[in-house]
Amino acid sequence: xxxxxxxxxxxxxxxxxxxxxxxxxxxxxxxxxxxxxxxxxxxxxxxxxxxxxxxxxxxxxxxxxxxxxxxxxxxxxxxxxxxxxxxxxxxxxxxxxxxxxxxxxxxxxxxxxxxxxxxxxxxxxxxxxxxxxxxxxxxxxxxxxxxxxxxxxxxxxxxxxxxxxxxxxxxxxxxxxxxxxxxxxxxxxxxxxxxxxxxxxxxxxxxxxxxxxxxxxxxxxxxxxxxxxxxxxxxxxxxxxxxxxxxxxxxxxxxxxxxxxxxxxxxxxxxxxxxxxxxxxxxxxxxxxxxxxxxxxxxxxxxxxxxxxxxxxxxxxxxxxxxxxxxxxxxxxxxxxxxxxxxxxxxxxxxxxxxxxxxxxxxxxxxxxxxxxxxxxxxxxxxxxxxxxxxxxxxxxxxxxxxxxxxx
Amino acid sequence: xxxxxxxxxxxxxxxxxxxxxxxxxxxxxxxxxxxxxxxxxxxxxxxxxxxxxxxxxxxxxxxxxxxxxxxxxxxxxxxxxxxxxxxxxxxxxxxxxxxxxxxxxxxxxxxxxxxxxxxxxxxxxxxxxxxxxxxxxxxxxxxxxxxxxxxxxxxxxxxxxxxxxxxxxxxxxxxxxxxxxxxxxxxxxxxxxxxxxxxxxxxxxxxxxxxxxxxxxxxxxxxxxxxxxxxxxxxxxxxxxxxxxxxxxxxxxxxxxxxxxxxxxxxxxxxxxxxxxxxxxxxxxxxxxxxxxxxxxxxxxxxxxxxxxxxxxxxxxxxxxxxxxxxxxxxxxxxxxxxxxxxxxxxxxxxxxxxxxxxxxxxxxxxxxxxxxxxxxxxxxxxxxxxxxxxxxxxxxx
Numbered sequence: 165x166x167x168x169x170x171x172x173x174x175x176x177x178x179x180x181x182x183x184x185x186x187x188x189x190x191x192x193x194x195x196x197x198x199x200x201x202x203x204x205x206x207x208x209x210x211x212x213x214x215x216x217x218x219x220x221x222x223x224x225x226x227x228x229x230x231x232x233x234x235x236x237x238x239x240x241x242x243x244x245x246x247x248x249x250x251x252x253x254x255x256x257x258x259x260x261x262x263x264x265x266x267x268x269x270x271x272x273x274x275x276x277x278x279x280x281x282x283x284x285x286x287x288x289x290x291x292x293x294x295x296x297x298x299x300x301x302x303x304x305x306x307x308x309x310x311x312x313x314x315x316x317x318x319x320x321x322x323x324x325x326x327x328x329x330x331x332x333x334x335x336x337x338x339x340x341x342x343x344x345x346x347x348x349x350x351x352x353x354x355x356x357x358x359x360x361x362x363x364x365x366x367x368x369x370x371x372x373x374x375x376x377x378x379x380x381x382x383x384x385x386x387x388x389x390x391x392x393x394x395x396x397x398x399x400x401x402x403x404x405x406x407x408x409x410x411x412x413x414x415x416x417x418x419x420x421x422x423x424x425x426x427x428x429x430x431x432x433x434x435x436x437x438x439x440x441x442x443x444x445x446x447x448x449x450x451x452x453x454x455x456x457x458x459x460x461x462x463x464x465x466x467x468x469x470x471x472x473x474x475x476x477x478x479x480x481x482x483x484x485x486x487x488x489x490x491x492x493x494x495x496x497x498x499x500x501x502x503x504x505x506x507x508x509x510x511x512x513x514x515x516x517x518x519x520x521x522x523x524x525x526x527x528x529x530x531x532x533x534x535x536x537x538x539x540x541x542x543x544x545x546x547x548x549x550x551x552x553x554x555x556x557x558x559x560x561x562x563x564x565x566x567x568x569x570x571x572x
Numbered sequence: 573x574x575x576x577x578x579x580x581x582x583x584x585x586x587x588x589x590x591x592x593x594x595x596x597x598x599x600x601x602x603x604x605x606x607x608x609x610x611x612x613x614x615x616x617x618x619x620x621x622x623x624x625x626x627x628x629x630x631x632x633x634x635x636x637x638x639x640x641x642x643x644x645x646x647x648x649x650x651x652x653x654x655x656x657x658x659x660x661x662x663x664x665x666x667x668x669x670x671x672x673x674x675x676x677x678x679x680x681x682x683x684x685x686x687x688x689x690x691x692x693x694x695x696x697x698x699x700x701x702x703x704x705x706x707x708x709x710x711x712x713x714x715x716x717x718x719x720x721x722x723x724x725x726x727x728x729x730x731x732x733x734x735x736x737x738x739x740x741x742x743x744x745x746x747x748x749x750x751x752x753x754x755x756x757x758x759x760x761x762x763x764x765x766x767x768x769x770x771x772x773x774x775x776x777x778x779x780x781x782x783x784x785x786x787x788x789x790x791x792x793x794x795x796x797x798x799x800x801x802x803x804x805x806x807x808x809x810x811x812x813x814x815x816x817x818x819x820x821x822x823x824x825x826x827x828x829x830x831x832x833x834x835x836x837x838x839x840x841x842x843x844x845x846x847x848x849x850x851x852x853x854x855x856x857x858x859x860x861x862x863x864x865x866x867x868x869x870x871x872x873x874x875x876x877x878x879x880x881x882x883x884x885x886x887x888x889x890x891x892x893x894x895x896x897x898x899x900x901x902x903x904x905x906x907x908x909x910x911x912x913x914x915x916x917x918x919x920x921x922x923x924x925x926x927x928x929x930x931x932x933x934x935x936x937x938x939x940x941x942x943x944x945x946x947x948x949x950x951x952x953x954x955x956x957x958x959x960x961x962x963x964x965x966x967x968x969x970x
Binding site for chain 2: 194382389529544552
């Protein structure tokens with residue numbers, strides 16, 4: 165058993181690498197990346213000042229500048245190296261400066277460095293202190309030699325560095341963190357709601373199998389299953405938020421404009437008021453599978469021999485159902501608990517787009533449009549990790565609550 | 573063959589119950605003669621919800637191929653100076669991939685007496701013109717005389733027309749117009765055909781890839797299975813819609829590119845199911861027997877195991893179609909779907925939501941109602957098929 169889960173855990177490593185590599189390659193191969201956009205912007209800018217965009221623009225962007233841009237975005241290295249750098253197992257150029265020999269240069273963290281004539285790099289305030297982590301390269305540009313110093317370090321997602329967003333100019337982690345609360349609130353509310361409703365409905369459906377109630381609730385459940393959440397959201401948004409029908413709920417957003425001025429109690433009310441429709445849209449699609457799982461699982465157990473025996477012994481029906489059958493029926497439901505992790509990233513950009521909620525999904529969607537790779541990668545990493553661990557934890561929970569299950 | 577044995581028993585039971593009114597001889601006879609698939613079909617027919625959904629959906633899809641003569645701005649028949657023209661029927665023969673079999677439907681306005689109109693004839697105006705002129709010339713328009721692409725009838729620059737409105741006595745706009753003054757009913761109707769065709773293409777393609785791969789994984793096992801499983805796990809964990817969006821933005825979106833990209837991610841479902849089935853079936857005695865008498869592997873796979881493994885993937889098919897439709901509408905909604913003038917439900921919704929405060933509600937409700945209707949029909953069919961194939965009958969002691 166322990167071996168099994170250990171193997172599962174170890175197997176997540178190649179899967180993780182595979183996933184991120186696929187996304188990395190596809191995203192980096194996509195045209196319209198930041199480098200091209202930057203170059204185009206610079207060309208346009210140059211063109212506007214000189215009046216003739218196409219000819220003057222070409223001239224205003226020397227190859228050196230392109231080189232520098234490439235280096236800034238890391239495109240001067242082959243794809244696989246870029247991937248390894250991003251992972252954090254290959255040295256990354258953390259800082260880079262153009263310098264002249266024997267001239268002080270202020271670098272990050274307030275230090276100054278100096279390149280000596282013999283190409284050694286020392287602390288400018290303490291010339292005897294040779295700095296190993298700094299390197300220098302010399303380039304010959306039009307007969308003039310220019311020197312560039314750079315510092316290398318291992319820094320990637322494995323060391324917790326997800327990079328900076330290119331559009332927001334902020335660390336990606338910060339951006340995601342800022343949007344996390346909304347997703348978590350949606351996730352938790354949706355989770356509790358769907359579990360309580362689905363378990364109850366599933367039990368009722370099983371107990372009244374083939375009744376009218378079963379038939380009609382099945383119809384509703386299947387309708388909910390077949391309709392994507394965002395589409396349902398769009399319909400209820402138009403029905404309940406616009407002047408054309410019944411403007412009961414607020415149109416989009418997840419809090420009022422004056423949210424920060426409200427008292428604590430009003431804040432909760434306001435949140436709830438804004439959350440009703442998106443939550444319905446968000447939970448609806450998951451309803452069907454959970455309800456049917458519960459129903460079929462209970463039905464399955466109710467037709468087992470041990471239930472027949474229990475009835476034969478003369479135990480009351482309520483006791484048989486709730487104590488004998490339910491305990492076994494709830495197992496597959498409980499095993500889904502691993503996906504509770506999903507609430508961390510409970511974001512559906514389609515729903516967020518419909519209700520104009522500034523969540524993680526929206527952030528990533530816009531990042532894709534803007535080719536803001538660090539955000540896209542960060543989202544991928546989080547979602548892959550959640551999926552991988554979610555399924556392992558589900559199996560673990562299943563094996564813990566059901567003694568009959570043995571993973572090999 | 574446990575499953576089919578079980579279902580035999582169950583279906584016999586059902587059969588017996590159904591045929592209680594018939595003479596006993598007949599019912600026994602029937603139960604013996606019917607093959608398992610015939611019995612499944614009979615059971616499916618008894619599940620009214622699924623059965624009627626199938627009939628409705630099939631007839632609607634069949635009808636949708638005749639849309640050019642039902643919903644079109646070109647005339648069915650034009651009689652002008654004693655010669656006849658059938659532009660709408662030429663549209664009907666303009667088959668995707670094959671091309672216009674009956675020649676181009678283009679007829680300039682001048683040929684039909686619209687003076688000064690060298691471009692496409694405006695048949696609705698022509699109809700009025702002929703009516704007023706009192707000659708024996710006539711124009712017979714299709715049932716609903718607007719096509720999904722034309723956006724000409726604009727009143728005072730206002731492009732959005734609410735449902736059930738019309739300008740200057742022209743034919744009524746059943747469901748209004750969109751931001752380009754295109755007819756919403758017409759776009760919805762053509763969008764139905766696009767959506768179903770798309771979903772069918774994706775579903776069939778994903779089966780063509782997923783079934784053989786899954787079968788090979790399950791039957792041969794070993795290293796091939798292991799590597800493929802890792803591959804599938806990787807593929808499965810990818811944020812799929814994001815990747816589709818990136819891929820679609822790399823290449824210029826076309827119908828078949830979109831089909832290909834979605835298939836790229838959709839084949840996992842049938843592959844996983846087939847793998848599980850083949851893994852289970854290969855340890856059965858009948859396979860061992862087939863191997864021992866020297867049946868070639870491909871024959872064992874196709875003739876022996878495959879027929880016994882089809883149940884889960886057949887029942888999954890309608891749900892694959894549901895997935896295809898939803899994915900297409902979602903991508904269209906995000907702007908990563910079919911190329912621009914294609915009538916699509918998702919695109920209408922995105923326009924409607926952009927103008928949500930302006931009260932163009934029909935742009936959201938019409939396509940989504942059409943989508944809900946379609947999806948519900950397909951789901952009901954799927955549910956019916958699943959039940960017809962399901963040998964399980966729950967019995968409960970009271």
